[in-house]
Amino acid sequence: MSKEAVERLISSGVCPAERASEYIKQLEALSASISSKRLKAEARLFKAFSDPTRLKILKLLTHRKMCVCELNLAINTSQPTISHHLNILENAGLIRSGRQGKWIFYSISNDIVSYLLKGFKNSTLHLEGEMETT
Numbered sequence: 001m002s003k004e005a006v007e008r009l010i011s012s013g014v015c016p017a018e019r020a021s022e023y024i025k026q027l028e029a030l031s032a033s034i035s036s037k038r039l040k041a042e043a044r045l046f047k048a049f050s051d052p053t054r055l056k057i058l059k060l061l062t063h064r065k066m067c068v069c070e071l072n073l074a075i076n077t078s079q080p081t082i083s084h085h086l087n088i089l090e091n092a093g094l095i096r097s098g099r100q101g102k103w104i105f106y107s108i109s110n111d112i113v114s115y116l117l118k119g120f121k122n123s124t125l126h127l128e129g130e131m132e133t134t
Helices: 003-012 020-032 036-049 052-061 068-075 079-091 111-133
Strands: 095-100 103-108
Touching: 003 020, 036 052, 036 079, 052 068, 052 079, 052 095, 052 103, 052 111, 068 079, 068 103, 079 095, 079 103, 103 111
Parallel strands: none
Antiparallel strands: 095 103
């Protein structure tokens, strides 16, 4: 944002600052305080939660640990597709894998994931109720 644009914001009353240069410094400091490492981790989470198939996998895994073949049957899709989704979920830290003999089983990584899924369910039920009344 240019100094001139900030000055226009200030003169219009939209911006609470009195001087453009001070406000620009405040914005730069605010931006610098946001960790790019943290943003990347959060983006991975949002990516993982943004796909209906991945959400279904997570909901299935809240019931018990499962291997790829079980998830494949439950979701009725190909093994490479399931593996792709599992990779995204694992990279986001939402699930973990463990070998048992020649099988690899997947499970929810911690209770926070289950808590988030319940929160999503409650939020969507609330939003659906609001949409019905409008």
